[in-house]
Amino acid sequence: DVKVTQSSRYLVKRTGEKVFLECVQDMDHENMFWYRQDPGLGLRLIYFSYDVKMKEKGDIPEGYSVSREKKERFSLILESASTNQTSMYLCASNPSGTGGSGSNQPQHFGDGTRLSIL
Amino acid sequence: AQTVTQSQPEMSVQEAETVTLSCTYDTSESNYYLFWYKQPPSRQMILVIRQEAYKQQNATENRFSVNFQKAAKSFSLKISDSQLGDTAMYFCAFLGGGGTSYGKLTFGQGTILTVHP
Numbered sequence: 001d002v003k004v005t006q007s008s009r010y011l012v013k014r015t016g017e018k019v020f021l022e023c024v025q026d027m028d029h030e031n032m033f034w035y036r037q038d039p040g041l042g043l044r045l046i047y048f049s050y051d052v053k054m055k056e057k058g059d060i061p062e063g064y065s066v067s068r069e070k071k072e073r074f075s076l077i078l079e080s081a082s083t084n085q086t087s088m089y090l091c092a093s094n095p096s097g098t099g100g101s102g103s104n105q106p107q108h109f110g111d112g113t114r115l116s117i118l
Numbered sequence: 119a120q121t122v123t124q125s126q127p128e129m130s131v132q133e134a135e136t137v138t139l140s141c142t143y144d145t146s147e148s149n150y151y152l153f154w155y156k157q158p159p160s161r162q163m164i165l166v167i168r169q170e171a172y173k174q175q176n177a178t179e180n181r182f183s184v185n186f187q188k189a190a191k192s193f194s195l196k197i198s199d200s201q202l203g204d205t206a207m208y209f210c211a212f213l214g215g216g217g218t219s220y221g222k223l224t225f226g227q228g229t230i231l232t233v234h235p
Contacts, residue, residue: 031221040127042209042225058222090163094221104151104170104213107223109163 023091
C-alpha cells in the first residue's frame with residue numbers, strides 16, 4: 001500500500017513564525033500536492049510538484065512556498081504565519097501517466113496536519 | 119476552469135438503508151475523470167470510486183455505485199445497505215484529461231454523511 005506520511009498531526013505556531021510542514025511518500029510517485037481544507041470550501045490546491053526541484057502554483061499559493069529536493073519529500077513553508085492560515089493541510093501524491101505529465105491515477109493522501117496560528 | 123458543486127452540506131441515513139449524495143460539475147472538456155473520496159473522522163482520505171467520462175457504464179464498487187449523467191454534468195454517489203462505518207465527509211472530485219494536468223484535482227465542498235443505528 002502507498003504510504004503518505006505527514007510529519008505532524010497537530011501543530012500550534014505563533015503569528016510571524018516560519019512554519020514547515022513535511023510530507024514523505026514511499027511509492028516513488030512523481031507528483032506531489034499540498035491542499036488546505038476549510039469547512040464549506042472543500043480542498044483547495046496550494047502548490048504541486050511534478051518532479052524534483054519542479055513546482056507549480058495551485059489555486060491559492062499566496063503566503064506559501066514549497067520545496068522538493070528529493071523525490072519522496074515535499075515541504076510546505078509558511079514564510080511568516082498569519083491567523084488566516086489556520087487550517088487543515090493535506091499532502092497527496094500520485095504517479096505520472098505514460099509520457100510524463102498526464103496522470104489519471106487517484107491521489108493518495110496523508111492523514112493531514114491541523115495547524116493553528118495564534 | 120472547472121468547478122465542482124456538492125449542494126448537500128449534510129445528510130443522514132438509517133443503518134441498512136440507501137442514500138444518494140449529489141455532485142454536479144462544469145467543464146468544457148470531453149475527456150475527464152470523476153472521483154468520490156471519503157474522509158472519516160480519522161482524517162485519512164480514501165478513494166471510494168472512480169468514473170471515466172468516456173465510459174457510459176456507471177462504476178460500481180461493492181455497496182457503492184454512481185449515476186453518471188454526462189450531458190447533465192451530474193455524478194451522484196449511491197450507498198446501499200449503509201453501515202455505521204460509512205459515517206464520513208464525502209468529496210466529489212474532477213480530473214481533467216489531457217497531458218498537462220499532472221493529476222490535479224478540483225474538489226467539491228464536501229457532504230457530511232451520518233449513519234444512525
